[in-house]
Amino acid sequence: MTEExxxxxxxxxxxxxxxxxxxxxxPGLEPADSTRPAERIPVVxxxxxRGMFGVDDAGDTSGYGGLRLPAYVPPAAERPYGxxxxxxxxxxxxxxxxxxxxxxxxxxxxxxRGEITFYVQREHLVEICRTLRDDPSLRFExxxxxxxxxxxxxxxxxxHAVYHLTSMTYRRRIRLEVAVDVDDPxxxxxxxxxxxxxxxxxxNWDMFGIVHDGHPxxxxxxxxxxxxxxxxxxxxxxxxxxxxxxxxxxxxPDQRRxxx
Amino acid sequence: MTTTDPYASSRExxxxxxYTVTGGDWDEFLxxxxxxxxxxxxxxxxxxxxxxxxxLVIELEGETVxxxxxxxxxxxxxxxxxxxxRTWTQGVTFVTxxxxxxxxxxxxxxxxxxxxxxxxxxxxxxxxxxxxxxxxNRVSSHLVAxxxxxxxxxxxxxxxxxxxxxxxxxxxxxxxxxxxxxHAFIRPGGLAQDLPDDxxxxxxxxxxxxxxxxxxYDKLLTGQPIWRNRLxxxxxxxxxxxxxxxxxxxxxxxxGLPWDIRKTEPYLGYDExxxxxxxxxxxDSFGRYLLRLEEIHQxxxxxxxxxxxxxxxxxxxxxxxxxxxxxxxVSSDGLGNSLDHVRKxxxxxxxxxxxxxxxxxEGFSVPPGQVYVPVESPRGELGYHLVSDGGTRPMRVHVRExxxxxxxxxxxxxxxxxxxxxxxxxxxxxxxxxxCDR
Numbered sequence: 289m290t291e292e293x294x295x296x297x298x299x300x301x302x303x304x305x306x307x308x309x310x311x312x313x314x315p316g317l318e319p320a321d322s323t324r325p326a327e328r329i330p331v332v333x334x335x336x337x338r339g340m341f342g343v344d345d346a347g348d349t350s351g352y353g354g355l356r357l358p359a360y361v362p363p364a365a366e367r368p369y370g371x372x373x374x375x376x377x378x379x380x381x382x383x384x385x386x387x388x389x390x391x392x393x394x395x396x397x398x399x400x401r402g403e404i405t406f407y408v409q410r411e412h413l414v415e416i417c418r419t420l421r422d423d424p425s426l427r428f429e430x431x432x433x434x435x436x437x438x439x440x441x442x443x444x445x446x447x448h449a450v451y452h453l454t455s456m457t458y459r460r461r462i463r464l465e466v467a468v469d470v471d472d473p474x475x476x477x478x479x480x481x482x483x484x485x486x487x488x489x490x491x492n493w494d495m496f497g498i499v500h501d502g503h504p505x506x507x508x509x510x511x512x513x514x515x516x517x518x519x520x521x522x523x524x525x526x527x528x529x530x531x532x533x534x535x536x537x538x539x540x541p542d543q544r545r546x547x548x
Numbered sequence: 549m550t551t552t553d554p555y556a557s558s559r560e561x562x563x564x565x566x567y568t569v570t571g572g573d574w575d576e577f578l579x580x581x582x583x584x585x586x587x588x589x590x591x592x593x594x595x596x597x598x599x600x601x602x603x604l605v606i607e608l609e610g611e612t613v614x615x616x617x618x619x620x621x622x623x624x625x626x627x628x629x630x631x632x633x634r635t636w637t638q639g640v641t642f643v644t645x646x647x648x649x650x651x652x653x654x655x656x657x658x659x660x661x662x663x664x665x666x667x668x669x670x671x672x673x674x675x676x677x678x679x680x681x682x683x684x685n686r687v688s689s690h691l692v693a694x695x696x697x698x699x700x701x702x703x704x705x706x707x708x709x710x711x712x713x714x715x716x717x718x719x720x721x722x723x724x725x726x727x728x729x730x731h732a733f734i735r736p737g738g739l740a741q742d743l744p745d746d747x748x749x750x751x752x753x754x755x756x757x758x759x760x761x762x763x764x765y766d767k768l769l770t771g772q773p774i775w776r777n778r779l780x781x782x783x784x785x786x787x788x789x790x791x792x793x794x795x796x797x798x799x800x801x802x803x804g805l806p807w808d809i810r811k812t813e814p815y816l817g818y819d820e821x822x823x824x825x826x827x828x829x830x831x832d833s834f835g836r837y838l839l840r841l842e843e844i845h846q847x848x849x850x851x852x853x854x855x856x857x858x859x860x861x862x863x864x865x866x867x868x869x870x871x872x873x874x875x876x877x878v879s880s881d882g883l884g885n886s887l888d889h890v891r892k893x894x895x896x897x898x899x900x901x902x903x904x905x906x907x908x909x910e911g912f913s914v915p916p917g918q919v920y921v922p923v924e925s926p927r928g929e930l931g932y933h934l935v936s937d938g939g940t941r942p943m944r945v946h947v948r949e950x951x952x953x954x955x956x957x958x959x960x961x962x963x964x965x966x967x968x969x970x971x972x973x974x975x976x977x978x979x980x981x982x983x984c985d986r
Contacts, residue, residue: 334916334937360916360937400917401664429791432922433931433948450933452920452948456791456805459812463920484794487956510621510985519629526626526633541633547910547940 331396331407331467333448334360335440359443365399372460373404379425380406380416389415405463410475413466414502417481420453420462428453428462431482434489436496440522449475449498451485468498470521477503495520586614589967593622597700597971600981602955604970611966616959620952623985631945635911636662637872639945641732643932646947647983648729649692652678652685653925654983655734658945660815661921661934662736665914666870673861674738675816680751680854681724681733682816682923683847687758688717689926690840690847694765697837697975701778706769713761720754723747737871738864751855758848765841779834783961783973786831793960794953797928798843799977801827802835809924820857821850833976840978843926868903870912911940927951927978951984 336359339352348354368374381391393412398405408416420428433452440446445467454461466475477500478485489500490509497518500506508515517524528540538544558567592603601622607615627646631639643658644651656678663670670678695710718728724743725733733740744750769775785795787803800807808825810818826842828835864871893901916938922931928950935944954977961977962970 333918333935334943337937337939357938362917401667401919403919405918430796431794432929433920433933433946435933435944435946435948437918437935437944437946439937439943450918450946452931452933456807456812461920461922463918482794483792484953484956487952508621510624512621519626526629541630546633 330444331362331398331465332359332443332445333362333437333439335443359439362396362398362400362405364396365404369397369399369404371402372458373399376404376426376460376462379423380420383419383423383426384412384416387415387419403461403463405465407465407467410466410468413464414476414478414481416464417451417453417478421481426455427457428455428460430454430456431478431484432461434478434485434492436492436498436520438496438520438522445469446522447473447496447498449492451478470497473498474501475499476501477506479503494518497521593619597974599696599700599974599977599979602974602979602981602984604958604974606967606970608967613962613965613967613970616962616970618955618958620955620981621985623981625986627986628945628947631942633941635940636914636942637736637911639942640735641730643945643947644730644732645982646986647925647927647930647949647951647980649689649980650685650925650927650930650983651730652681652734653923653930654947655732656682656816657921657923657925657930657932658934659734659736660923661919661932662914664919664921665917665934665936666736666912667915668737668865668867668870670738670865671862673742673858674863676854676857677739677743677863678734679816679818679821680851680858681721683850683854684717684721684724686847686926687844688714688721690844691717693840693926693975693978694769694837697972697978698769700971700975701775703769703775706765706775709761709764709768713758716754716757720750723750735864735872737867738862740872742863743858748855748858751851755848755852758844762841762844770838770841776834778968778972779832779837779976780830781832781834782965782969783833783836783976784831785957785961789957789960793957795928795957797924797926797950797954798836798839799954799957800928801825802839803831804829809922809929813922815921815923821853823847823850833972836976869907872907913938913940914942922948925950927980927983928954947983947986949983949986951979951981952986955979955984 337357339348339355369377377397381394384393385391389412393409393416394406395409396407398407420426430453431451432454433450435450437448437450438446439448447468447470449466449468451464452461453464468475473496475498477489479489480502486504487509489503490506492498493500493506494508494511495518507513511519526540526542528542530537530539532538558565586607586609588605588607590603590605592598593601598604603619603622605617605619606613627642631642634642640655640658643654646654691710691714695707695714698704698706698710721731722728724747725731727733785799785803787800787805789795790800790803790805796807804827806825806827809815811825823846826839826846828838893904914936916936918933918935920931920933922929924930929948930950931948933944933946933948934942937943958974958977961973965973
């Protein structure tokens with residue numbers, strides 16, 4: 289290839305376009321689900337990003353138009369987990385097998401920043417919670433927090449319900465996470481195990497549209513009863529009006545450029 | 549019943565007759581209701597006894613509460629969603645407006661979450677200063693709990709005294725941070741700026757004032773028969789009910805469990821400080837009053853130790869990719885830009901200008917992942933669940949708000965008691981609706 293050909297291009301695709309190198313990512317950047325066993329649904333915890341400076345309606349003047357970052361996938365932890373994590377995981381698995389629940393009820397274990405996360409199947413959530421609360425070697429007496437995360441429209445199983453449990457006896461904290469599809473947002477309610485989940489599950493329904501089956505009264509809690517939509521979903525707009533400041537019009541926050 | 553009074557009318561609905569009572573007309577209402585004393589009463593959301601815009605719907609039989617439900621959401625402002633559209637640093641100005649009586653707890657927990665995601669540690673001086681501010685904030689929050697609780701029970705001198713002392717705290721916080729409330733002073737990586745030069749003198753003066761005035765509460769309220777009779781044995785919630793309902797903070801400790809995250813999972817170096825976690829086993833509103841009063845003393849003890857521990861040094865991490873560049877200064881209208889910094893970026897250094905612009909408009913990227921950071925706010929466990937997808941804005945900011953969780957215990961505390969006892973029970977829960985509704 290001559291120097292000139294390199295400069296003017298040689299019929300090669302533009303950065304980020306079809307057949308460009310973005311489709312043949314370097315090792316480590318490939319989409320995560322290709323490396324995972326086919327039978328397991330991947331836990332995706334982030335949205336894929338492309339380009340920079342939030343510009344997609346004009347020519348690529350930033351030079352970053354070809355930048356493509358795959359969605360973050362929390363890596364599964366490998367044994368030994370270290371610290372007290374092995375003990376909790378072993379005790380939990382043992383207690384579950386005693387109740388006839390297969391180890392596959394826990395899809396994945398992730399340890400990140402000193403916190404352990406159990407990704408669990410929704411069918412077994414209530415029984416896992418009950419085991420965690422009642423088993424003498426686990427004793428997670430307090431359900432600190434129930435919340436949810438919406439990872440965005442393009443993510444499979446985008447709705448995650450997140451449970452933070454605290455063992456006051458052993459002074460440990462763990463996180464349970466249940467991922468569901470937006471078309472089938474059903475997760476069993478843990479109110480019968482942890483009464484404190486009552487309002488928090490109502491908030492999950494109100495804000496994310498997660499249906500906690502078996503909840504005693506799953507109604508809206510923060511928004512008015514006749515509200516349409518679930519405000520914390522990523523496809524629900526933030527709202528707001530443009531404001532004029534020193535002669536310039538400033539768009540509402542969700543329409544401004546996002547430098548991600 | 550006076551039908552001419554436009555504020556005390558009655559009307560027919562599908563659910564039965566609805567009356568608006570204004571006070572003093574109770575007998576007329578009962579006469580009109582043909583002696584049936586079982587009815588549903590609505591209290592709030594605008595009512596001087598409901599601790600903010602809280603609405604209580606209660607079923608009464610005579611004066612006994614048979615069922616009680618709280619209705620919330622009147623102060624929902626969508627702060628959690630708003631945070632997703634701002635940079636991580638801008639989020640501080642939002643979260644500080646949730647629990648407006650404990651803004652510094654919110655700022656500290658939020659920033660500690662970001663620091664955990666980033667894997668950075670704040671400098672020693674910033675850590676000690678945070679502890680000092682948090683404890684001052686705890687004092688002011690407990691004073692409001694005493695003051696508004698007193699007001700709801702008719703102890704108006706308790707209210708005026710509580711707000712008088714709280715004013716001292718707010719005055720001090722204004723001097724230290726630039727603002728009385730909603731400080732946005734604790735920032736990811738440290739503090740927005742250093743404490744003022746005369747902080748030692750001002751805090752010492754404040755401690756002297758508090759030492760002189762705090763015994764007044766014991767004289768005014770602790771031994772007072774009316775206060776005791778209104779609170780003792782009222783709003784009972786034993787420890788198993790607390791755990792089941794997720795109730796933490798002074799309410800859990802009043803049931804006898806010494807659970808205080810400052811002791812059980814020390815953060816910000818709380819394990820270095822010498823302080824007690826007071827408990828009672830009464831599990832009633834009076835026990836909670838005593839605990840809050842004692843916690844004020846313990847907080848002042850921590851503040852004293854902070855003064856000894858504060859040594860000169862940086863108050864922001866030494867990482868120009870995270871540290872807010874402006875080195876803000878306090879001026880007459882609160883925190884503002886430092887003129888020195890503006891002079892530098894506008895007149896001397898193009899690179900500084902670029903860097904400033906990038907950090908302020910784009911923010912810093914936070915590696916993907918999630919953390920849950922709990923702190924002991926004046927009302928209990930305040931937890932921040934932060935999720936990052938690797939960008940410069942949060943994917944999700946969830947707040948485990950103690951007011952929200954604790955308020956669930958209202959029916960358990962008040963059903964079967966009198967209306968007046970329900971008011972005392974809600975006052976002892978000390979919910980802050982700004983935090984509850986977020």
